[in-house]
Amino acid sequence: MATLRRTKAWVWERYGSPDVLALREVDEPEPGRQEVLVRVRAASVNPADWRHLRSDPHLVRLSAGLRRPKPGSILGADLAGVVERVGADVRGLAVGDEVFGDVRLGAFAEVVAVPQETLVLKPEGVSFEAAAAVPMAGQTALRALDGLVAGQRVLVNGASGGIGTFTVQLAKALGAHVTGVCGAGNADLVRSLGADEVVDYNREDFTRPLEPYDLLVDMVGNRSLKDFRRALTPKGTLALVGGLSSGGGRVLGPLVQVVKGMVVGKFVGQRITGVSWTPGKQALNHLAELLAAKEIVPVIDRVYPLAEVPEAIRYVESLRARGKVVITV
Template identity: 50%
Template sequence: MAGTTATDPGVTALGAGGNDGTMRAIVRSRYGGPDVLELATVERPTPAADEVLIAVRAASVNAGDRHLMRGSPFLVRLIYGGITRPRSGPLGVDVAGRVEAVGEAVTRFEPGDEVFGDLSTSGFGAFAEYVCAPEDVLASKPAGVTFEDAAAVPTAAVAALQALRDEGGIRAGERVLVNGASGGVGTFAVQLANWFGAEVTGVCSTAKVELVRSLGADHVVDYTREDATESGRTYDLIVDTAASHSLSAYRRALRPEGRYVMVGGPTSRFVRTVVFGPLLSMTGTKRLTNLMLRTNPEDLAFVGERLVAGDITPVIDREYELTDVPEAIRYLEAGRATGKVMVAVRGPNEGGDLAATAASDRSETSAA
C-alpha cells in the first residue's frame, strides 16, 4: 500500500503498536482452500494522506473472503489483480477498531476514535492487527456498541438495508419474503423489514425456525417442508440471499408491481439475474434485479443508529481468534453458519482469551 513513513510529519499517531513496526496478519501466496492461509509477521502499514491507521479489534467473515481466497469465480482475479497468484494483501472486509494514526488530509477522525467500516473498495485487510483505510469508507462506532457488533454490520446489514430500501423500495404494510432468513444478510433483512413496517415471511431450515421468528418474522417457512414460491401466497418484495429457485419461480411469487432483489447465491444464478432480470422486467409490471452493494458512511451510520436503538441485533454464530481465520472461513464455506462468523483481534500487548477480549469490549462500551 502506498503511504507515508512512520516518521513523516504528515502522520498524526498515538504511537501504539509493535516497537519494531510489524504486525500479525493472515496472508496467502496462492489461491486455494483455507489451507493456503497462514499467520505471518509483516510490516505494519502507514496511512496515506486521506487514510487512517486502525488498530483492529474485531472483523467478520463474509462470502467475499472465500472468493478472494480461492480466486473464484475467475472474475475476482480480473477485478482485484493476480491472474495466477493473488497480489492483494490480507483478507477481511468488515472491520471495527481504534484509530491509531491519521494522514494529513483526514478531517473526520483523529487518533483514539473508534470506527467501523467496509474495506471492500479499499484493498481489504481486516484479518490483521492493523489496517489502513480511506476515511470515507468508515463511520464512528456508536458509544454502547461493542467492537464485535460493529464489525458484524458493514457488509451484511448494509446489504440488507440497500436491498430493502434502495433496490426494493420497501413500504410499510407490504408483504416481504426473505429467502435465507437465518444467514448473515438474512437475519438483518428480517429485522430491518420489520422495522420498516412490513409483514415479513422468512425462509429457513427446521432448526432455525424459532430463531427467525424471534427476529420479528410474522411467518416462517421451513424450506424442508414447503416451497415458498409454490404456496400460492404472493409478495410485494422478495429479498433473496440464497438463490435457491429459478427467476421464473420467484416471478410467479410476486404480486403485481412486485420486486425481486437477489443479494447472494451461486455465481451462475447471479449471472442469470444480471442477464435475464432486465429482460423479464420488460414484460409486465414485475421487476427482477440484483444488488450491487455501495459502500458509504451514511448507510454505516444508519445501521449504527439501529444498533443503538435496539432495532437490529447481530446474530453471532461463532467467534474465532486471528490465528484461526482459516477455520472460520472453512466453517462459513460449509454452509452451516447462522448469522455472522466473527474474528476477535488482540494487539501484541493484549493477553487473555477470546471471551475475555469480548467482555472487555462490552465493559468499555457500557461505561462510555
C-alpha cells in the same frame, strides 16, 4: 530513517482453500493523508472472503490478480477497532476514536490503514464484535430493501444467514410484513428477529403462498425464475443478492445479465434486481443509528481468535452459519 514497526496479518500468495493462508509478520502500514491507522479489535468473515480465496468466480482475478493474488494481499472486509494514527488531511476522526466500517480487503490483521470515508464512529454500548458483523451484510440488506414501503409483504429466502438476519430486522423496522424461509432448526431464531411468519423449506413450498409478495429477497438461488415469479404480485420485485457470484445469479442463467444493483430484466410488470455490496458512509451511519437504537441486533454464530482465521472461513464456506462469524484480535 525510522524503523518500520512489525505487525501480524493473514496473507495469501496463491488461490486455493483456506490452507493457502499464512499468518506472518509484515510491516505496519503507513496511513496516507486521507487515511487512518486502525488497531483492529474485531473483524467478520463474509462469503466474499472464501470466493476471493478460491477465485470463485474467476472474475475476481480482475481485481485480486490474474495469475496469483497481488503481493501483500490480506482478506477481510469488515472491521471494528480503535484509531491509532490519522493522516494529515483526515477530518472528523481522531486518535482513540472507536470506529467500524469496511475496507474491501485487509481486515484480517492486527492493524490496517483505512480511507477515512469507509469508517464511522461505533455507537457507545455496542461491542466491537457486534459492530464488525454489520458493514457488508447490513449494507447489502439495505440495498435489497431499497424502495420498500410500510405495509408491503416481503419474503426473505435464506433468513437465518448473515445477510438474511439483517434483512428480516430491517424490513420489520421499515414496517413490512415479513416471512422468513429457513430450516426448522432456525425457525425460532428468525421469529425472534421479528418475522411475522416462518416457512420451513423442507416442508412447504414458499413459492406457492396464499397471498403473493411485493418483494422477494433471495440469498440462496435454489428455485427457478418461474417459481420466484409465481410467488410475487404482478408488480412485485425479485431481489437476487450476490449477482453472478452467488446462487441468485444462477437462477437467471442465460436469460439476463445481472449488473450490480440495477434493474436488468422485466417480466410482465414484475422486475428483477441484482443486489451486491456497495460501501458507503451514508448507509454505515444509518446502520450505526439503528444499532444504537437496538432496532437491529447482529446475530453472531461463532467467534474465532485471529490465529484461527482459516477455520472461520471454512465454517462460513460450509453454509451452516446462523448469522455472522466474527474474528477477535
